[in-house]
Amino acid sequence: MSGGFKDAKKDGSDPAGTSMSNGHMGIREISAGVAGGKWSAYEITEMYIDKIKSMDDRIGAFLTICEESARAQAKAVDEKIRSGKQPGKLAGVPVAVKDNICTDGIRTTCASRMLENFVPPYNAAVIEKLINEDAVIVGKTNMDEFAMGSSTENSAFRITKNPRDVTRVPGGSSGGSAAAVAAGMVPVSLGSDTGGSIRQPDAFCGIVGLKPTYGLVSRYGLIAFGSSLDQIGPMSKTVEDCALMLEAIQGRDDRDSTSYRGEYQQDYAGRLSGDIKGLKIAVLKEYFTDGLENEIASSLNESIRRLEGLETSVDEVSLPAAGDGLSAYYIISSAEASSNLARYDSIRYGYRPKEYADVDELMEKSRSEAFGTEVKRRIMLGTYALSSGYYDAYYKRAQKYRKLLRSQLAGVFEKYDLILGPTSPVLPFKIGERSGDPLQMYLADIYTIIVNLAGLPAISVPCGFSRDGLPIGLQLIGPHYGEQVLLQAAYALEQDLKLGL
């Protein structure tokens, strides 16, 4: 960056971080500057807190700004460096964290009245890891309540606006984390993805986001929605930052029984290059149907031509199960949600109603008063799908579908390195446009959900703009633990397209 740091610091309102060419600092630049004494972690933290304070009234990305704890963390990083210790890979890097990831001593609400005053007594595994690498947690971001939604309009507390057009939604459910990065209020953030909740807001806000292979990142301390689908992942301006964040947060954790027990690759970012010659890419026929907006299809076709120009081969393939995933996804995720959210009984933690006659009324009243409409709807759907008489028709069939999908996808990965498709069938929509019709909202997830059902990794990268300047995202899906090839292809495309986001 060209001396932008000093200028930006003088004027806290400087939206410098909004474009690469205009002062966006990535992880390497910030951490090298902190480690080398060019600036302190404290100065960096102050600068980003100033940015958040001056910009977030307009965007609404944050639910909590962690000023005090962030300053304390930053001071500890500076002290560590002064004392001659080796700084971590994320030294002084400000990170925003979705508000369903537990932070010790910092309110974690899931954007729900149910957890409005919940202060976790421990850190999630990913927070421990970030702090071990000397990152600074600057705030907790808005989301759809309990991560249920695709627009962040289901938050009990505030509406988050898309920084690229504030009349539009940022996507969801990790909408706050995406908007914070897109607006330049933080260089990187964490989201969670149960059916597309990292990738779809990234596409809507024009940033990069990775949903790792199920098991690669510990779910310990992530407030559960659909436990067989949930995964935490990084969101950033660049593919390189995404890779560096993944290096920091992945790893085996015995507190999560689904944690991967094999070898973890350590150096994703170091291996990135523009060379993807010979890569075999499959384009799913089922993803290019009537539901896909024309501008998204043509932007994707342009990216496909670019990839072919990089000497990859791109073939159209058919995966019959891919078009039918939505029902199975909503049955399984709602079933798991109804079971996971049964823990909110108002006894050990959570909202407590003013009056109640007995324990049953305490539970019923707290749940009815504190859960929002969409959360109740999913609990109801899940309870219905699991109830006696309907279990075989819904849940069991959905599990069978899931197995079939996994085997069909495995077949594709025998012949291809990656699958390419759109991230979202639609461009960012207007605030309020879809919130009245739950089924319409569910359809926004149509291209992302198969990834979660199959436990695969996938990345969303910006691939262009609509005529109105709205960002368009492209999704690459990899085989299990294929993060390196995903990041490599995304990086090559990013370098080739040079969108200057």
Next chain:
Amino acid sequence: MKISKEEVIYIAKLAKLRFSDEEAEKMTGEFESILGHFQSIDRMDLENVDPDEFADRKESIVRADENVVFGDNEKLFSNAGSMRGTFIQVPRILE
């Protein structure tokens, strides 16, 4: 897919939720529309698929059941609705 308001109210009871008449009415309509869409799953040929998600997994994941002391009890119970000494207080269950 036909769903009655009574069914919705019954499911709500199972889920420990309470709806007003108006809310139950609205939820019934939305349920019909969503479950109508879910029926697409009936059209798939899933006859010979084994639904056991983990049948291909070779080892089961277990860990030793060990006590770990959290330490800071005050912090641990700081989110409880009401406490009496070191116990979480709940409304009377037995008469």
